[in-house]
Amino acid sequence: MTAPLEARSLSLMREGNAVLDDVSFSVAEGEIFALLGGNGAGKSSTLLTFLGFLRPSAGEVLVEGRSVHANVAAARSSIAYLPEAASLYGHMTAYENLEYFLDLAGRKATRSDLDSAFERVALAEEARSRRLQSYSKGMRQKTAIALALLRETPILLLDEPTSGLDPVAIDEFHDLVKALASSGQTILMVTHDVYGACQVADRVGLLRRGKLVGSFAAEPGRRIDTETVHAAFAEREAA
Amino acid sequence: MSMAIRIAREEWRLWLRSKVVVAAALIIAVLLAATSVLTINRIADEQVQRMEQQVAAEETFFAQPDRHPHRMVHYGHYAFRPPPPLAVFEPGVDAVTGQSIFLEGHRQNSAMFADTKAGADLGGFAALTPASLYQLLLPLLLIVLGHAMFLRERESGTLAVLLAQGSSGTKLALGKATALLSVIAIFMIPLIVVAAYSVTLGESVLAAASLVAGYFLYLCIWGAIVLAASILIRQRAISLGALVFVWLFAALIVPRVAINASSAAIDAPGKIESDLVMLAEQRKLGDGHNAADPAFEQLQAQVLEQYDVETIEELPINWRGVVATYSEAELTNLLNRFAENRMALEAGQSRLFDLFGLASPTIAIASSSRMLAGTDLATHHRFLRESENLRFDFVQALNQAHATDLDYALDMNRNNDAASAEAARINAESWQVLDEFRFQPDSAVDRLGRARLPLGILLLWLAIASSFVVWAARKVRV
Known part of the structure; x- marks a missing residue:
């Protein structure tokens, strides 16, 4: 079955710097995938590449099985995008x-x-x-x-969606995202909030300096263990 | 509703909710309305006055009593250049060239009563005209409205959201361009009204419509420049600063440079300077008031031979009138040579100035505006030529009357006493030689033909600026 979102060996250069380096992942229908990383890890660039705003220097991104850059308009018509600043x-x-x-x-x-x-x-x-x-x-x-x-749209891209929200609003937001996923919407969110990502996501990927360096999936009926992810996140960031 | 119109509608919503934008637009609208009304009143008054003065000058000339014909040559006459109908929008060179000429024998006087000479108490500021507002202030309004219209989306992050909805840089630019076009269309209304009013005053629809089209082109060029800057520049302050600099360059700096460069490249002496040079040559022609001047010896021999007589007293015509006629013709040839030379140099300067339109659309619209309105230098030159023809014709007709209608002996004794002076007059019927003079603007086709170059330059500007917008819009990135 075709994954609604897929990155294949995605690399991205901007102004001579490698922003993403051989990143591969896919997000299944109705799944919530959270990309976790610090500042400059390449999280937002990943989203912008799925939207066709950035062109990969190598590899490709696919939306509903179709290369984004072969038909940007078709990709965007399948995606709802929530930017960080709620612009x-x-x-x-x-x-x-x-x-x-x-x-x-x-x-x-x-x-x-x-x-x-x-x-x-x-x-x-x-x-x-x-x-x-x-x-x-x-x-x-x-x-x-x-x-x-x-x-x-069948796909929702969220960029730091809970940044600046109060705890009650964050909880409400997480409930809403879960409800959307339950109804079949595929969700890719990028965040630096370890706790929030583990609360809501089915899978969490760790992104560091443009590389996908770890992945954690929730056990059926359970949440991802925050402590484990936090430790891995801290270890990778310290490396 | 198309996407472009939808985007334009939201741009309007933003403008209408911005106090700065509404205030700027209102100030310019009021200024435009007030200037239009004042200029229409002023020009309409001047048109009526000059027409009446022309008729009055003719009636006064015809009403002169019996006189010595040469006194009538120096009594003279006036030629007036009434403003053409479109001068209600574009008074053009009228303010600096003068609009009436005193016509008399042996002289080509300068045009008089230029507004700039009569307005020293205005502190050196020329009167605002609707044309100058369209040329200078409306581009500024477009800059205020549009300098951030695209980059604002980028600054606030809404560009990504807009593009994510399936819009594209080109569609967004088209929407923003539609918004600016609608502003331009609204601000064209006062010009359309004034142009329509000029048609009721006798202006041709072709000239009025061409003027409207020229200004529409000009404002579209500014709209495209503003939009391109807004797409390409990423910071509001830099966009505003760059556009204001472009405005200063196009509207103020290049025109000054163009004037100086044209004057430096083609050195055209002024009327006074060329008159001084001409006087030296004029002296060689002899004094037409002195029939015994050696300069007329050859003429005398020819005339005596023609009439087969020995002395000028035996001539069946008045020798002094013959000399006056001959002298006036010779002098007029000389005057015309200098005048044509001066006008050719001025026209050359004007053509060179027009070419600076390639560096500034403001020069291109100013030139085409004056040409289409019939208030350009070429029209003033035609006025000078036509008034000179009028002068030469009536002066020579009077000189002819001097030669044929006044006895030579009576003429020679005219200063002996009052009775002799009375006897040396001719009948006032002779003053009917004066032709009626009604200066008319060139036909609309002729004016449009003259304006081909600046209008072509405006089209070139629009093509370049629009291509720039399309190119920039295709490169839009978040």
Whole structure:
């Protein structure tokens, strides 16, 4: 069966430096795969390569079995992307932001579709008509997640999704991600939050200086052991 | 709704929610409206006044009593250049060249009453015109609106989100370009209104439409430059600084350099300087007021032979009138030679200046604007030539009357006493020799033909700037 996301011997050079070096992994349908790494490990670059924003210097990335760079538009149509900064327009309301981006994605959504997405991410009703410039980081993140939900794509790419969120919001977010995976959505998230990755992911990959240096999978019905991953992460970072 | 229009709509939402942008647009809109109204009023007044003054000058000339014909030669006449209808938008060189000429015998006077000479109390600032606002201020508004329109997406991270929705750099650029185009279209409305008004004043639709099209091209060039900078430059402050520098370069620096370079490359002496040189040659022609001047000895011999007489007193015509006619023709040849030489040099300077449009679209639009409005140097030169023809014709007609209608003996004794002076006059009917003078702008086709070069340069600018945008948009990366 074709994996929705696959990196084959992926290498990436930027300004003469190796950002990714022979990285290979795949993410199965309905799986949550977390790439864990420190700053500059190449986590975000991996996501950007799946989106076709960066071109591999060697190897290839595949979305639903098709090479991304053979048809970038097709790959993007299968992916919802949540950037680290939850980048949306501050001068627009949550409704306006979603309507705009969904229009550009060619998706039509009614006001009730938007409301039901906002309810799933627990964005307060009174906030939805306010401009995002008055939002907290968590509220912006919820709006961006609502957009990802409404895209109804089979794949979700998350870049540091819980960065800046309070503990309650993080828990809510993890629950939501698990629910999405349960419904069949394939999720690749990159993070430096060991605890969060182990809480939510089915598998965790350790990325260090562009190389995939370790992988941990959850036992059926159990979570990945945080201590083990943390120790491996610390050991690799210290090496 | 197409993606481009959708993106443009959101750009408008941002602009309308930005106090700085709304304030800048309002200031320019008010300035544009106020300047248009004031210029229309001023030019309309001047047009009526100059037409009335032309008629009044003719009536005054015709109303002169019986006089010595040479007194009428020096009494003179005026030629007025009324502003063409499109001068309500583009007064052009009118403000510096003068718009009326005193016509008299033996002289080619300069045009008078240039606004810049009459406006010393304005502190050296030329009057704002709608054309100057379109040429200088609207590009600045486009810079304010557009300098960050693309890079803002990159700065805030929304570019990645936009592209992730399936958009592309080219589609985004098309949307942003549509937004800028809509701004340009809105700011074309005052020009369209003024152009339509000029049509009601008698302007041709072709000239008015060409002027509108020229300014649309010009603003599109600026829109493309602004958009290209916004795509290629990654920092807001650098984009704004670079665009303001380009504006300063195109709108202020290159025009000054072009003026100086044109003057340096083609040295055209001014009217006073060339008049001084001309005076030396003029002296060789003899004094037309002195029929005994040795310069006319050959003429005298020819005329005596033609009429088969021995002395000028025996001639059936007035020798002084013959000398005045001959002298005026010779002098006019000399004056015209100098005038044509000066105008050719000025036209050469003007052509060279126009070529600087390749370095600045502001020069290209300014040149085409004046040409299409009929307020350019070529039109002023035609006014000088036509008024000179008018001058020569009525002066020679009066000299002819001097030769045929006034007895030589009476003429020679005119200063003896009052009765002699009275006897040396001719009938006022002779003043009807003055032709009616109504200066008209060139046909729209002629003006459009003259504006081919600057309009072609504008098209070249647009092609280059648009290609640059397309190239930059294709290279857009997160």
